[in-house]
Amino acid sequence: MGGMPESVPVRCPACRREHVYTTPSYPCTCGAPVSPPLDRRTAPTAVAHRAWDEDWVTVACASCGRRDQWPHPELGCPCGTVLRLPVCGAPPPVARPGAGPGPVPHPVRRPPFHPVTIRTARDAVTAAALYLRWLGYRDIRRADQRPPSGIGLAARGLLAQVDPTVRPASLRDVECLWLTAMTESAECVYFSLAGYAEAARVRADGLGIPLFVLDLTGTPQPVNAVADDLNATGT
Incomplete structure (x- = not known):
């Protein structure tokens, strides 16, 4: 199988x-x-x-x-x-002894990320979920709370927002994600297909939120320094 x-x-x-x-x-x-x-x-x-x-x-x-x-x-x-x-x-x-629902430790050398081509909004969500799993998160699921725009994904200790629209993510979008993550005592990460407004990028830097842009190949591209770090080290 x-x-x-x-x-x-x-x-x-x-x-x-x-x-x-x-x-x-x-x-x-x-x-x-x-x-x-x-x-x-x-x-x-x-x-x-x-x-x-x-x-x-x-x-x-x-x-x-x-x-x-x-x-x-x-x-x-x-x-x-x-x-x-x-x-x-x-x-x-199948539950494995000693395996919890949180991030999975990676080998010293991570395998390369294999993206899925983005043609639809569902593809964008799939690409983000695959990337989060590649970073080390498991049990990726739909978030309990629906974000103001896009689709929410969740894992243990993490809340992610995927925005597959053609509108750049706004300051309000970033702040809403951060506030929701705060109420759940979770980290957060944002994936956008159309990029970010300048105010949103500045605010994300101040809050320590990793920002990624999804290109049409399905490969998330880091937008800020904290996203670079997450991409390089994983969970």
């Missing part, structure tokens, strides 16, 4: 168009590539409504056995239908 990528034929149930889908490969903490194993016996389904729990699937690394959550395989058909491809039985995460 979770070996090398595979390519499978996929037929869109809406327009009957044929596609070839190749499963993406994600980096396990141990450095080995992990790909969700597709269930060839089950037909893909059209995505009508989004649910966070359904957007992720638990996959075991074939090298070390670690179970992590990765984006559920999907394919966008030119007719406008989004297809969710079935995955072979994905059990819930």
Whole structure:
């Protein structure tokens, strides 16, 4: 389970168009590539409504056995239908002795970050979640409180905001994230697709908030010094 990528034929149930889908490969903490194993016996389904729990699937690394959550395989058909491809039985995460829900210590040499191309708002959230996991955070989930703009992500001791809009993040956006994180006694980090207003950058520097810009390759780019430090050292 979770070996090398595979390519499978996929037929869109809406327009009957044929596609070839190749499963993406994600980096396990141990450095080995992990790909969700597709269930060839089950037909893909059209995505009508989004649910966070359904957007992720638990996959075991074939090298070390670690179970992590990765984006559920999907394919966008030119007719406008989004297809969710079935995955072979994905059990819930298995607790390991001594492993808590917080950040995972990285090896001395971290594997390179493998981004996902950003085409939609969901891709931006996925890219930020993958990056946070690469930094060492685990159990990434939707935040309990919805931010004024964008989408909130949370991990133990961390609150992140992902803004996939074309408007630069404002001073108010940054301050709202900081205040919410303060009430939860958590650190915070901001990801924006369109950058930041100057006042927002100055305020973030004063509050020690890491700011990242998501480029369309899905690679978060540090905007300030505290983000540079986080990118270099992880959790």
